[in-house]
Amino acid sequence: MQTPTQDRLDARRVVLTVDSGEITAVDHDPANAASVDHELPSSHVLIPGLIDLHIHAPQWPQLGTGYDLPLEQWLFEYTFPLEASFADVDHARAVWASMVPSLLAHGTTTAVYYSSIHVEATTALAEACIDHGQRAWIGRVAMDHPEGTPPTYRDPDSATAIARTRESIRQLQALDDPHSLVTPTITPRFIPACTDETLAAMGALAAETGLPVQTHCSEDDWEHGHVLDRYGETDTTALRRFGLLDTGAILAHCGHLTNDDLAVLATLPGGIAHCPLSNVYFGNAVFPAAQALAAGVRVGLGTDIAGGPSPSLLAQIPASVNSARMLEEGVDPARPSGERGRADARIDTLTAFWMATAGGASVLDAPLGLLEPGRRFDAVAIDLRDAAPTFDHLPAEPDLVRFERLARLATHADIRTVWVDGRRVYDHGEHS
Ligand code: GUN
Numbered sequence: 001m002q003t004p005t006q007d008r009l010d011a012r013r014v015v016l017t018v019d020s021g022e023i024t025a026v027d028h029d030p031a032n033a034a035s036v037d038h039e040l041p042s043s044h045v046l047i048p049g050l051i052d053l054h055i056h057a058p059q060w061p062q063l064g065t066g067y068d069l070p071l072e073q074w075l076f077e078y079t080f081p082l083e084a085s086f087a088d089v090d091h092a093r094a095v096w097a098s099m100v101p102s103l104l105a106h107g108t109t110t111a112v113y114y115s116s117i118h119v120e121a122t123t124a125l126a127e128a129c130i131d132h133g134q135r136a137w138i139g140r141v142a143m144d145h146p147e148g149t150p151p152t153y154r155d156p157d158s159a160t161a162i163a164r165t166r167e168s169i170r171q172l173q174a175l176d177d178p179h180s181l182v183t184p185t186i187t188p189r190f191i192p193a194c195t196d197e198t199l200a201a202m203g204a205l206a207a208e209t210g211l212p213v214q215t216h217c218s219e220d221d222w223e224h225g226h227v228l229d230r231y232g233e234t235d236t237t238a239l240r241r242f243g244l245l246d247t248g249a250i251l252a253h254c255g256h257l258t259n260d261d262l263a264v265l266a267t268l269p270g271g272i273a274h275c276p277l278s279n280v281y282f283g284n285a286v287f288p289a290a291q292a293l294a295a296g297v298r299v300g301l302g303t304d305i306a307g308g309p310s311p312s313l314l315a316q317i318p319a320s321v322n323s324a325r326m327l328e329e330g331v332d333p334a335r336p337s338g339e340r341g342r343a344d345a346r347i348d349t350l351t352a353f354w355m356a357t358a359g360g361a362s363v364l365d366a367p368l369g370l371l372e373p374g375r376r377f378d379a380v381a382i383d384l385r386d387a388a389p390t391f392d393h394l395p396a397e398p399d400l401v402r403f404e405r406l407a408r409l410a411t412h413a414d415i416r417t418v419w420v421d422g423r424r425v426y427d428h429g430e431h432s
């Protein structure tokens with residue numbers, strides 16, 4: 001099952017031909033199924049690999065904890081001290097060895113990672129992705145602002161932020177990566193953590209290398225307000241002025257964009273990593289996904305580990321439907337119903353699933369997210385026996401109903417096999 005567009009389900013039975021990791025043919029004639037190498041059991045559904053556009057890898061040990069503070073305090077009290085511990089590369093390796101296979105088992109075939117500020121830990125993260133076979137966009141985090149960072153966890157100055165970013169990119173590009181899984185990504189953490197000099201240098205580095213950028217954009221009231229106070233403009237226009245939006249920027253959150261920001265983003269490569277569970281705790285508002293999509297902006301989904309409490313991109317699908325519905329309805333019963341919410345904010349499961357797959361691929365401008373010729377074979381086999389059981393005495397459910405059950409009810413426990421670039425990288429070991 002897949003969603004070629006936001007409003008269309010493709011649930012046909014097909015025979016796929018894969019050559020060197022690329023899908024080269026899709027045959028819709030079941031008669032040709034006789035000669036296949038590998039046939040999925042009838043209860044299994046194949047979907048495109050899930051694309052998680054926003055993960056903080058060094059926050060893996062903190063996942064599911066510490067949601068009692070707003071963003072700024074959360075960063076300074078919990079997160080920055082944890083990330084500082086990744087100066088110890090052995091500690092980093094142990095965390096990556098837990099995290100990467102776990103995320104593959106959750107169906108995350110492509111992960112867009114912020115590492116820590118440490119070059120060695122970042123290279124070790126890329127090595128772990130290559131070893132376990134996960135596709136990954138990876139950035140060593142640049143953060144040098146003396147007010148937006150603690151003394152124990154920052155680049156000491158802009159020159160160091162730039163030199164270490166260059167060195168990290170050099171090390172990632174030098175890795176033996178036969179499947180081209182790793183894309184170095186320029187990662188100024190967010191405007192409050194970076195000096196103007198560093199933001200400008202990261203923009204220049206993007207122009208020089210053509211590499212994509214990732215950062216946080218208009219995440220919550222505090223961060224959005226900081227940028228308005230500092231520059232008298234929004235994150236979007238400031239990031240653009242620093243040259244950070246020209247090579248395909250993956251912008252996390254974006255809950256507080258203006259209509260003008262959306263119009264600007266619609267003209268640029270890259271797009272938005274919508275992290276619906278994280279926004280519950282740190283966004284101060286619901287990201288209006290329907291409005292962003294209607295404005296022509298590319299949008300995919302992210303867990304924001306550990307800002308969101310779940311490692312599962314599947315879990316973000318119903319979460320994004322739920323939060324959009326709450327935005328439309330409003331949440332405060334003390335307000336009259338007509339004034340409670342925002343019109344036309346809801347999205348359906350097709351749109352949410354599209355964001356988790358093809359939408360994410362469009363943000364990355366990568367041949368992923370759909371099982372069609374010319375794209376890489378990154379895929380997940382899900383056993384629908386538990387999430388969408390069939391009963392002999394009831395008529396078979398239409399495809400759209402089975403799809404809705406998949407999108408709302410399937411969990412990582414239903415995932416049976418995961419492939420990246422044509423290689424089987426996870427197997428639940430229960431083919432029946
Ligand atoms: N903004 C800057 N850093 C972070 C982070 O680690 N998590 C989230 N959610 N927002 C951030």
Ligand code: FE
Binds near residue numbers: 304
């Ligand atoms: Fe984040």
